[in-house]
Amino acid sequence: xxxxxxxxxxxxxxxxxxxxxxxxxSTKNKPALPFVSPDSLKKIDSVATANNMNALLQIKITxxxxxxxxxxxxxxxxxxxxxxxxxxxxxxxxxxYAKYPRSSFHTFDDNKEWLQVDKFGHTWTAYNTGKASTEMxxxxxMNKKKAAIIGGLSGAAYLTVIEFLDGFSSEWGFxxxxxxxxxxxxxxxxxxxxxxxxxxxxxxxxxxxxxxxxPLLNQRADKLFxxxxxxxxxxxxxGQSYWLSANLKSFFPQSNLPAWLNMSVGYGAEGMFGGFxxxxxxxxxxxxxxxxxxxxxxxxxxxxxxDFTKIKTNKKWLRTAFxxxxxxxxxxxxxxxxNGKLKAHAFLF
Numbered sequence: 001x002x003x004x005x006x007x008x009x010x011x012x013x014x015x016x017x018x019x020x021x022x023x024x025x026s027t028k029n030k031p032a033l034p035f036v037s038p039d040s041l042k043k044i045d046s047v048a049t050a051n052n053m054n055a056l057l058q059i060k061i062t063x064x065x066x067x068x069x070x071x072x073x074x075x076x077x078x079x080x081x082x083x084x085x086x087x088x089x090x091x092x093x094x095x096x097y098a099k100y101p102r103s104s105f106h107t108f109d110d111n112k113e114w115l116q117v118d119k120f121g122h123t124w125t126a127y128n129t130g131k132a133s134t135e136m137x138x139x140x141x142m143n144k145k146k147a148a149i150i151g152g153l154s155g156a157a158y159l160t161v162i163e164f165l166d167g168f169s170s171e172w173g174f175x176x177x178x179x180x181x182x183x184x185x186x187x188x189x190x191x192x193x194x195x196x197x198x199x200x201x202x203x204x205x206x207x208x209x210x211x212x213x214x215p216l217l218n219q220r221a222d223k224l225f226x227x228x229x230x231x232x233x234x235x236x237x238x239g240q241s242y243w244l245s246a247n248l249k250s251f252f253p254q255s256n257l258p259a260w261l262n263m264s265v266g267y268g269a270e271g272m273f274g275g276f277x278x279x280x281x282x283x284x285x286x287x288x289x290x291x292x293x294x295x296x297x298x299x300x301x302x303x304x305x306x307d308f309t310k311i312k313t314n315k316k317w318l319r320t321a322f323x324x325x326x327x328x329x330x331x332x333x334x335x336x337x338x339n340g341k342l343k344a345h346a347f348l349f
Contacts, residue, residue, distance in 0.1 A: 073140040074142070076140075077136050077137060077139070085154075097165055100169050100170055102169065105168055105174065106174065107173050107175070108175055109176075110175050110275070111175075111177040113276055114269070114275055115298055117237040117240055117267075117269050118178075119177055119180075119181040121205075121240065122159070122181035123203065125182075126155055126181070126184070127189045127203040128203065128327045129158070130151050130152035130153075130185070130189040131323075132151075133150075134148050134151030134193070135323060137150050137151050152193070159182040160179065160182065163175065163178055163179055189203075196250075200247050200251065201244055202245045202262070202326055203243070203244060204244075204245050204329040205240070205241070205327060205328055206241045206266070206329035207233045207236075209229055209232050209236075217291070224273065224274075238268075240268060241266045241299070241329065242268070243265065243267075243303075243329045244265050245264035245305045246264070247261075247307045247310065249261065259307075260306050260307050260310040261306070263302075264301075264303050264304070265300070265302055266299075266302075269297065269298050270297055272296050273294065274289075277292060278290070278291040278292050278294050297339055299337070299338040302334065303334035303335070304333070305329060305330050306330040308325045308326045309323060331347060331349040332347070333346055333348070
C-alpha cells in the first residue's frame, strides 16, 4: 500500500508537468533541434557511395539522431523527483511509522502472507513507478536507454528506502520477499527497454470492491481493509488481480492484428481474512475472530486486454492519460482457473 501511493504521486506529477509545460512548448521552450552524429554521416556517405539506394532508404531517422537533453527540463525533473520522493517519505513517516515505536533493524518473513498477492503488488508498483519516471526523463530530451536506466533504478531505490524504514519499525520489518518483488518489477521494465526499446509485456492491476455477504465477515473486512472504496482498493487483497499483458502485434508484426490488442494472464486470491490464516487474537491471546472454515485459494485468469499506448493521437494530454490507463487492466471477458475448476466470466474487472 505504501509503495502504491508513490506510483499515484508520480502520475499526479506527470499531469502537473503536462499542464505546466504545454503552453510553454508551443512558444519559447520548444525542444532544441536534434543533430546528426559524425558516425551517422559516415554511414550515409558509405551507403550512397556504394550507390545502394535501398539500403539508404532503410536507415532509420532514430539511428541518426542524438538526443540533446534540455538543461532547464533536466533541472525541473530533478527537482520534481527530489521533492516528490522526499515529500512522500515524510508523509509516509507521519502516516505510518510515527504511530508505532521504533526498534533496532530487524527482518520479517512475510513470504507466505496473503497468498503472495501483496508481493505481486510490490512488483506492479516497482514496474509502473519505473515506467512513469522514465517518461518524465524522456521529456527532458534524454535518450531512451539512459532515461530508462535512471527511471527504473530510481524507482527501485525509493522502494528500497521504504523497506529499510520498515526494518526500523516495530510494527513491520525488512522483508526480503518485498525486496525481491521490487527488484523483479524494476528488472521487468528495464530489461524490455534495453532489449526491445518498448514494453511488449505490460504489468497491470485491476480491482473489484467486494461484499462478503455475512455481517461478521463484512465487519472483519472493514477492520482489516477500511470502509471507503480507495482504502479497499489499496488493502483488500481479495479484490485485487495482477496481470502480465502481452501486445500481440509487437510479437507478430506481420500479422493483421490490431496494434492495441493484448492477451493477458492474471493472478488473484480469495477467502483471506488475515495475513497467514483466517484467525485473529487480542493482546491477551484471546481469539476474537475464527473463520478457518473458509478456504483460502488462488485464482488464475486468461483474458484479452487493450494497450492504450498503441492508440494513435496527436493530443499530448490524451497520450499522458493513456500511459496512466495502461497501468490498469481493461475490463473484459475472462476465463478463471481456481479450485481445480475452469469457469468463464462475461465481464471481469
